[in-house]
Amino acid sequence: MEAEFKRILLKLSGEVLAGEKGHGFDFDVIESIAKSVKEVTDLGVEVGIVIGGGNFWRGRSSGSMDRTRADSIGMLGTVMNSIAFGDTLIQLGVPTKVYSAIGMEPIAKRFSSEDARKELSKGKVTIFGCGTGSPFFSTDTTAALRAAEIQADVIFKATNVDGVYDKDPNKFQDAVKFDTLTQTDLLNKGLTVMDAAAASLCRDNGINIYVFNLTDPQNIVRAVKGEKVGTLVTSK
Numbered sequence: 001m002e003a004e005f006k007r008i009l010l011k012l013s014g015e016v017l018a019g020e021k022g023h024g025f026d027f028d029v030i031e032s033i034a035k036s037v038k039e040v041t042d043l044g045v046e047v048g049i050v051i052g053g054g055n056f057w058r059g060r061s062s063g064s065m066d067r068t069r070a071d072s073i074g075m076l077g078t079v080m081n082s083i084a085f086g087d088t089l090i091q092l093g094v095p096t097k098v099y100s101a102i103g104m105e106p107i108a109k110r111f112s113s114e115d116a117r118k119e120l121s122k123g124k125v126t127i128f129g130c131g132t133g134s135p136f137f138s139t140d141t142t143a144a145l146r147a148a149e150i151q152a153d154v155i156f157k158a159t160n161v162d163g164v165y166d167k168d169p170n171k172f173q174d175a176v177k178f179d180t181l182t183q184t185d186l187l188n189k190g191l192t193v194m195d196a197a198a199a200s201l202c203r204d205n206g207i208n209i210y211v212f213n214l215t216d217p218q219n220i221v222r223a224v225k226g227e228k229v230g231t232l233v234t235s236k
Contacts, residue, residue, distance in 0.1 A: 004226035007046040007120060009147035010037070010156045011140065014052035014081050016214055023055055025084055034088040036217040037125065040224050041094055046120040048150050049127045050143040051085060053077025071135035075101070078139060079108060082129035095124040101133030101142075113149035120150060140194040144201040155207060156223055157193065158214035163231035164193050180232045183209070193233065202235055209233040 012033070019026030040047055056077035057070075082098045089096040097119045100108035108129055109115070116126045131142045140157075147155050161169055162177070166189070169175040183203035186193055193211055194202070202209055212219050212230025219229045 003040070003043040003045045003224045005045060005153040005224055007048070007150065007152050008040075008154055008156050008224065009048045009050065009143055009150065009152040010158065010220065011143040012049065012051045012085075012158055012214070014054035014056065014077060016158070016160075017051070017081055017085065018055035025055070027084075027088070030085055030088050031092075033214070033217045033220075034085065034092055034094070036220040037089060038092050038094050039221045041123065041125060043221075043224060045224055046123070047125045048116065048120065048146060048152060049082075049085065049125065050139055050146055051078055051081040051127070051129070052139040053081060056080060068135040071131075075130045075133070078131055079104060079129035082108065082127040086125075086127050089125055095122070096127065097124050098127045098129060101128070101130035104130070116146075116150050126150070138195050138198065140198040141201065144194070144198040144205075144207065147207050148201065148205040152207065155202065155209045156220065157209055157211045158220065159193075159211060160213065160215070161211075162213040162229070164191060164211050164233065166191075178231050179228070180234060182234050182236060186233060199233075202233075206235045208235055 017025055017030055019029040053074045057073045079100055086096045086098045098108045099111040101111050103110055119126050128146045131139055143155055164178045165175040167175045183199045186199045210223055210232055212223055222229045
């Protein structure tokens with residue numbers, strides 16, 4: 001089966017890189033996800049990646065710390081995750097470039113949308129660290145922003161549930177799953193798939209979001225091939 005998309009933006013949470021340890025890195029988990037990304041690139045799909053930093057730091061849990069400084073720590077966490085995931089891809093033989101939204105050379109190249117698009121067109125996986133480079137913006141918003149900047153066909157939002165529900169399926173047995181809905185629905189219904197800024201950015205730029213479960217990393221490959229493994233959130 002051929003790929004349904006030419007260029008995707010994969011959004012991963014930082015927590016997923018920690019596996020059951022809950023903190024830091026679980027390299028077995030990282031390798032399993034990276035192998036699925038490799039399969040996707042072998043299909044000819046161009047892949048950009050945004051990774052959160054929650055396996056190291058969550059700014060909203062920083063107590064009385066100034067929000068700007070707390071978010072700065074979170075940005076550093078995303079860079080550590082980007083470097084670790086990028087290294088795993090490189091060891092698998094996948095050409096990879098890590099970018100940072102703020103100056104951090106030679107650790108990571110300063111982000112440029114034009115440069116990133118050029119690298120993607122050459123078959124390199126591009127990983128975007130440091131969020132948007134500004135406090136108060138989530139990595140979901142970063143994913144929406146980078147997807148627009150690299151002209152991605154879709155955002156793949158890999159989560160711990162198999163799609164979007166009307167309420168938390170881990171708490172409510174009668175939760176109903178949506179096969180499709182719009183980003184306007186997300187905003188109007190208050191569904192917490194992505195924050196409002198990210199959903200609005202996707203809607204305004206015509207970018208669809210595909211939400212699926214990452215417990216099985218092969219779902220990334222299945223989603224790329226057009227198999228129904230989650231919920232499609234459309235921009236219209």
